[in-house]
Amino acid sequence: MIRGTDAATVRDALERAESLPGTFGFAGELDGRLVRDVLGRVPLFVEREGVDGSVLGRDSWAFSPTDLADPVPFPAGAVADGVERTQVWELPEPPVEADHDRALERVDRAIGRAAEAVDATDVAVAFSGGVDSALVAELLDAPLYVAGFPGSHDVAAARTAAEAMGRELEVVTLEPADLERAVPTVARAIGRTNAMDVQIALPLYLVAERVAAEGFDALAVGQGADELFGGYEKVARLDHRVDADTVRGAVREQIHTLPDQLPRDVLALEAAGVEPVAPLLHDDVVDAALRLPTALLVDGEIRKRGLRIVAGEYLPDSVATREKKAVQYGSLVARELDRLARQAGYKRRMDDHVTKYVEALLEDGV
Known part of the structure; x- marks a missing residue:
C-alpha cells in the first residue's frame, strides 16, 4: 500500500x-x-x-x-x-539558475502546477496572514481559517491580510480548556511529548478540528516555504545555529530537517480528521527552490526574497512582504501551555517543565 x-x-x-x-x-x-x-x-x-x-x-x-x-x-x-x-534517493543539487528572471519564472510555474494538482473541492486553508499561507490561499481560492488566543499576533495578522486580499476569515478563538483537552490527543498522535513539538502541533490540530467539523476533508498549509526559500533568521545571519558558512548551504541544512518536522504536522492534522495539503512542498517547487541564487533567498534583511517577488504577482504588497512569528508564538499557544504547566505545579525552575506537564497528562490517562 x-x-x-x-x-x-x-x-x-x-x-x-x-x-x-x-x-x-x-x-x-x-x-x-x-x-x-x-x-x-x-x-x-x-x-x-x-x-x-x-x-x-x-x-x-x-x-x-x-x-x-x-x-x-x-x-x-x-x-x-x-x-x-x-x-536510494538523495536531495538533488541542480545547477544554480544565474538569470534571476528565469529563476523566478521557474518558481512561479512550479507553484502554479502544484496548486493545480490539488483537489480544491473540499479544502480549507490554515491562514496566518504571512506570505506562505496567503499565497496558498490565493492560488487555491479556498476558505481561510486561523486559530489563536484573544490578542494573538496570528489572529490580528490574519485579519488584516484577509481584509487586504478581500477575503472572509473564520477565527477559531482558543481558550486554555482547548489546550488541556487537546494536548493528550496531539501528543499521542504525533508520538512526541517534547514541549516544542506539542506547541507547534496544537494550533494546527485545533484549526483542523474546526475545519473538519464544518465539513472540509482537507486543510492546506504553507509548510516548507521557510526551509526551501531561506525564511529563517539563522540562515540569513549564518549564526551559531547553522553549520554552513554560506546561505545556500544553510538552506540545504534546513531542508534536511523536513523529514523530522513534517510527520508531526501531518499526524496532527490527520488526528483532527483532515487530509494535509502542502502545495509548497511539491517536487516541482522543491526543484525550483534548489536552483535559486543566493540573492533570491536572502538579500540583506529580506528573507525568502524570491518567493516574495513571485507572491507579489498575486498578493497585495503588504501581505507579500510581511514577516510572521512561528505558529506556537504567534497563536500564543506556547505562552498559554506554559501557564497551564505552572498552574499544575510544573514551575519554570524545573528542567523542561512544559514537557513534564505533557507527560503527566498522558500518564494520568487524560
Whole structure:
C-alpha cells in the first residue's frame, strides 16, 4: 500500500533513482519493499528491531506511530526489502539558475502546477496572514481559517491580510480548556511529548478540528516555504545555529530537517480528521527552490526574497512582504501551555517543565 501517489510513479522513481518525480511525497509498501520519499512528506514508521530493513511484515510498519509497539521513523529516501535497507534517493543539487528572471519564472510555474494538482473541492486553508499561507490561499481560492488566543499576533495578522486580499476569515478563538483537552490527543498522535513539538502541533490540530467539523476533508498549509526559500533568521545571519558558512548551504541544512518536522504536522492534522495539503512542498517547487541564487533567498534583511517577488504577482504588497512569528508564538499557544504547566505545579525552575506537564497528562490517562 502506497500513500501520496500511484505505484507506477514510485516504480519509475526507483528505476531512475529520481528523487523528485513530480509528487507531493509518498511512503508505504510496494512490491515487497518499504519506500519513503526523499523529504519524508508522508510519515512512515517501523518497529525498532526492524529499522534496518530486516523485518518487513505488515505488523512491523505503519503510517502512524500509535499502531506500533516501539516505533521509529523509517528514513526518508530509503528502501528496505526485508533483508537490507538502501538509501536510494538523495536531495538533488541542480545547477544554480544565474538569470534571476528565469529563476523566478521557474518558481512561479512550479507553484502554479502544484496548486493545480490539488483537489480544491473540499479544502480549507490554515491562514496566518504571512506570505506562505496567503499565497496558498490565493492560488487555491479556498476558505481561510486561523486559530489563536484573544490578542494573538496570528489572529490580528490574519485579519488584516484577509481584509487586504478581500477575503472572509473564520477565527477559531482558543481558550486554555482547548489546550488541556487537546494536548493528550496531539501528543499521542504525533508520538512526541517534547514541549516544542506539542506547541507547534496544537494550533494546527485545533484549526483542523474546526475545519473538519464544518465539513472540509482537507486543510492546506504553507509548510516548507521557510526551509526551501531561506525564511529563517539563522540562515540569513549564518549564526551559531547553522553549520554552513554560506546561505545556500544553510538552506540545504534546513531542508534536511523536513523529514523530522513534517510527520508531526501531518499526524496532527490527520488526528483532527483532515487530509494535509502542502502545495509548497511539491517536487516541482522543491526543484525550483534548489536552483535559486543566493540573492533570491536572502538579500540583506529580506528573507525568502524570491518567493516574495513571485507572491507579489498575486498578493497585495503588504501581505507579500510581511514577516510572521512561528505558529506556537504567534497563536500564543506556547505562552498559554506554559501557564497551564505552572498552574499544575510544573514551575519554570524545573528542567523542561512544559514537557513534564505533557507527560503527566498522558500518564494520568487524560
